[in-house]
Amino acid sequence: MTTEHNEDYDLLVVGAGPAGLGAALEAAARGLKVAVVDEQHAPGGQIFRQPPGSFKQPEGGAKLAYPFGRELLRRARADTRIAWHYGTMAWGVFRDPQQECLRLGVSKNDAGAMLNGRALLVATGAYDLPVAFPGWTLPGVMSAGGVQTLLKSQFLRPGSRFVLAGSHPLLLLVADLLLTSGAEVAEVAFARPRPAIGELLRGWRAVPGHLGLMLQAARAAWNLKRHGVPLRFGSMIKAASGADAVDGATMVDVDRDWRPLPGTERHVEADTLVIGYGLLASTELARQAGCAVDYKPDEGGWIVRRDATMRSSVDGVWVAGEPGGVGGAELAHLEGRLAALDIARTLAAPGQRPGDDELDAVQRAIRKAHRFSDVVRDFFAPNMAALARLASGDTLVCRCEEVSAAEVRDFLDRNPHVSDVNSVKLACRTGMGMCQGRYCQHTTAQMLSEATGKPVDCLGHHTARAPVKPVSVISLAQLQDTLR
């Protein structure tokens, strides 16, 4: 087989969700040479995840709430100008001073390659906020996104009797999908207090243009009521029970600050526990590239700092969608397009460069989309400190390296001078395992914050190093200049 060496791109995009697709299509339309890398096997990202092509497509899915989704996927599938690399993981960003370009390390099964690009767009999305409570490592405890994607893209229901606990609106949609699949939903518990009428009315003002989504949520809530599923507010997960797998959940009533009210524990039987307290921005690749980040807990933890055209602090690296703040599909898509327009301003042929008016128009649309997502965000913001207090002594904080809360707290007691999460990582091994800290960093940070009395944003974040996800030695040994 022949390989083309040093194949150069104008723009490399990591992530084929609404942000990455929006950017790739916009950039290709301006004549830029674009490659897209996504470790999933098809376009769509998390929200527009589709059933595999080998399945007969049934109607429905989340795309109905976002009419632009269907069109976006159709255009992406049809576009042959763009080099699509699915099933391909991006694990590192490097700079080639000689060629003045960025190099993206990617791997696909046992093959590895470096892609060269003049610009890089990181559009890696977000993942469910992990919450460490007693029993959270038992098989049968799943994230809301995990259950949702199994149902909607694989038509698999991972259990038969479900308890859903969280604070994110996604929980309602998952409960609805579960009911439709014939599952028993024992209860849906939101940690925040029941919203007051005033709050709901304030929310409605932001709705125009997002009616589909609101209707979907309202329909889900109605469906729960019709099936007699208790929808509780002011109720939080305390523990999962079970020996080799989950057999039930202990729920507890909480006050406005999510502090448990003594004596209100309830046990609910279930074989699957669905956790949805929010999302964390997926910033590992951007941080490894050197992008500056800021701590904004209600927007997804540490998020990448960007200017008005989605440029990060690193030359040649743009960031669109959720790594720059969790705000929904519409916003992510617009941000991707804006980044592509800005990139085309310098890289496209003179006749194809966008004018300021084109950027202005997208920026206006972004401000409008923000009105909605800001309201939603305030409404459902996770209380990170309260969630971190759920871990009892023998609860594992780090699932990969099996480090308990007691081990971390002990270390902090003995070393009162410790004031950054990387020191905890080095001493306790939290964050050194396969997931590279994605599942423990924020709990560790909250515990450190509690011990030192300092806010989380003063305690640093894990250093992200290449490879940002484990990559096989075989694929590194076979590293070549482009993907075959």
Place this chain on the structure above:
Amino acid sequence: MLKTLRIQPNGGDGLRPAPVTIFVNGAPTTAYPGETVATALLAAGSARFRTTARGAPRAPVCNMGVCFECAVTVDGRPGTRSCMTLVADGMRIERS
């Protein structure tokens, strides 16, 4: 009792293509092209995908490649995320 279920959103069947056979710890198991290894294992009733150094059972959490709890050995490659890997006819999977 088999708690996990392949659902049929259209009411009838005909959604899935013709099945293939994969081997889970040597035992032949049915799977459908387009399914991930995680889906096939869950559908086959597996509760334990991997066992930790301390002997605890683990199974998929995120289904999107982030948690690494679904790692199994696929055709001899250990540490493979089953939620990100598609089944293929004759594939050999080892849960630990």
